[in-house]
Amino acid sequence: MNAFFLRLWRKLKHFFHIQTQIALKTVVASHSKDIKSNKSPPVFDAFVTVAIPALNEEKAIESVVQYALRDRATGEVIVIDDSSTDQTASLARRAGARVITSSMLGKGASMQDGVMAACHEYIVFLDGDLSGLQENIISDMVAPLVRDEADFVKARFGRGGGRVTELTAKPMLKVFFPELAHISQPLGGIIAVRSSLLKHLTFEPGYGVDIGLLIDAFRKGARIAEVDIGSLEHDSQSLLDLTTMANEVARVIHHHSREAGRLHVEQITEMYEAQRQAAASFDYIIHRQKNRTKVVLLDMDGTITPHRFVVELAKHTHTEDTLASLLEDPLNDAGTRSKEIASIFKYTHRKQFDKVAMSMEIRPGVINFVNQMKRDGFMVGIVSDSYFIAAEIMRKRIFADFAIAHILHFQNDICTGELKINPDFLPNGKLLEDFVCKSNVLKRFLSPKNKPSFKEVWAIGDNLNDLNMLNLADKSFVIAPKSAALQNQKHIIEIQSFVELLTVETELT
Template sequence: MISIVIPVLNEGATVRQVIRLVKKTTRKVEIIVVDDNSRDNTVEEAMKEGVRVITSSQRGKGISMREGLMAAKYDIVMYIDGDILTYPENIVELLTDPIINDESDFVKSYFTRQAGRVTQLVAKPLLSILFPELAHFQQPLSGMIAARKSFLSRVQFENDYGVDIGLLIDMHVLGARITEANIGKIENAMQTWEQLSKMSREVSRTILHKAEHMNLPQENLETLGNINLIREQMEYSILESIDKLHKMVIFNLDEAVFTQDYLQLAAHAFDCEVSLQQILEHYSDPVTILEHTAALFRDRNLAELLEVADAIPVVPDLKAVVHELKKRGYACGLITDGFECVARHIKNKLGMDFVFANRLHLYDSVATGELSIPEYFRQPSEDGTDGLLRYNKKNILPYIAHKYHVMPQNIIYVGSGVEGSDLLKEAGIGVAFDTEVECIEKVADKIIPGPYMSPLLSIAQASPEKFRLKLPPISKKQVRRIGIGSLVALAGAGLVYLAARQLKKNDEQKPAALLN
């Protein structure tokens, strides 16, 4: 039995085809897609295939691989990328048969194409110096692998481009039997020079880190100094931003999304119901309750925490409602008193845009028992000192309005009011959902009796005046200035266009970036 883990980031266009190909195997498998907080429809596409989808606690392939391992239930774990459409149909057998037949503990793939520049100029030279026993591997940076779970649980997953070479070295140090498997011809996207530079530095750093306790001869140290042949790293990052949005719907995860209480179910799953009840009975301060509750989940890993969340039914039509709201130009997000890692997972499953929550501290994807309460859930003391801050979600709406440049009256908040009516009062439109709170009609602008969320679409559509941006009047003199400014901006845009054309022409004269 095999657990197949597919780490993905913005691979909505390919992930379903990869999953379908894997399903063709005759082996008994489970498929786990670990989403690295994608901004496209990756999660939605993966869920259409009926596989388990979990959200990584933070960005990085290594973390996604480790958290996929935590979720894996079988003794053999296989990893493949979610953006390659040229895998052979027997990819599962090629990577796992040597382990099933007890010929290997770790299988590293290689495939038909010329080795990439980072492999040739960085990885292989460094391996030949520091780990000569591994220098013969054709593609040490390949990410399509399989291994026994007992070995994977003892290795370190680097959280950058060094993850694959790091696993190879760790497996070697652990004494695992390592073999290579030819998986045919593979085609993947070409890397930019910036990515190549970043990869070279991170691969180098990983190999050197693994060998840092070795005593190197002086001539080898001099050789190492000449390895860095790829240009200096340029900053490469993916930014998540929903800046300058005009309309927003904020759902209270605990009151208007989950149909059962997450903490109660988690306490039941982890056999700490009595402790949770004692906390709720003995403490009244929200901060103290949160901190003691977080301590209950110490040593629980992310996969366990998300498994509880996946077992909770959400409001039946919520995903469809969110999809329609986004088509109408609304940003949709969650707030919760609970844990950010859980909320982000639900956010991705429902196709929402953002999360505001308390941060449960994770180390190597395992809860430490500590919790951080962000500034937007805190209210300064009345005397203005830096003393103890009080927990108060009332500040979240002005915080969001300022952060995303959205007018407060353009924010719809959906909650039950059980935890307080402040947010229902402060929002542009406060919507009470499926609530039994007395006199809620005096606080909320609209009431949805539940259990369905679809009436929210009529509420959002029925209030166009509240979502109309109000621009101040301008004088004729300002009009003339705007006209001159527009001409200047147009001229500047022309210069930028010409410069871009020249850069493109120069780039076309350079050799194309090679695959890694």
């Protein structure tokens, strides 16, 4: 199948932009000669799309766009804005880029959006926080493609690989994909690829996107090359982010190893489960506080979306009757009922959970509200009695900062039906499952142990399971309330929509 794809792709690529190849070959051939003789560069049509995924990169984005536009090979610059709360979009636009908003939070989705929006067959990806770039990197990166010497080009730059590269990516590539062990910067985000190839590659949603594209291209038979681009500077990342990156990179390499028949230890998927569970915890979230002292806690089912995730999932898995009987049972406490509901979805593939979470309706105004609150200095997160696998997807869809929910266990991407109650929902994290409550999550934010401490908490819900959380919040709102008890609380403001809440937010802040 891969051989057939490669033959077909190589035949098709000769039909793309013949004049582009001629023009770029002229540029590549004359590039060094022009520098030495100080001649003006020849006039030619540029046929490279430079795509820059960006999230809150106002410090560097303008200079990166201007740098890209100076290269003779650049035909357009697209900045894919991941719903930044700073001036990234406006500064990029002012610098001459075409700015589009990412369809979903995450670099992988942004890169894929850039491919779909590109006007040209040749695409060069740059990061939005780069500095210290030598001239003509874009022309240099596409040169092996133009000369038909490579199908996928990675940048090689002066400094050694970072900690995740040296301690995770390279050792794992050496074991599972030794053909790629020579790549200097397997996690680097500067690449040059034809659009026709990129459209057949998988874009991982998280930190694993760059290593994923490299391995996927290799597995599809693409010729991999490196181009030395000198040295460059990146913003440094926190130790916590590096830990998450290492876990995600390892997961992607393991996934491709298994798909390629190079991995035979099925238990390795437990590594991904451990990573997922860590990301669902308050301790993970608090490291992303970044000195913010205000937080908004959003319920998911009935609040962000008018529907309930487990109900929608039951429709897709034809278990509506079983679910209905559990939902109507008044004797079960929250923890017990949640575990019994989880058992309904035993043997359901992870893709079903993803599909339902991606398809659920979002109330009008939610994304605008989230973005506005982030601009006003709030952390914004989802606190849900549902499953983290769904809440995390919903978090990315609305561009929120975090999600806290319960953990469903998967083995080889198949749900085991086992549910782990998130300890953040329990009093002091203790195993007292009769007291599973969102208010315990809110108490974690109010703890004086947080540095800096949170001074203001907003909460938004729709049902009785949100009431204790709403009672503790400084400002509480309810949308489409399911119980009169929510409407009888003086301090809880009933709103009709998130569009209305934007007006209330403006008045209160």
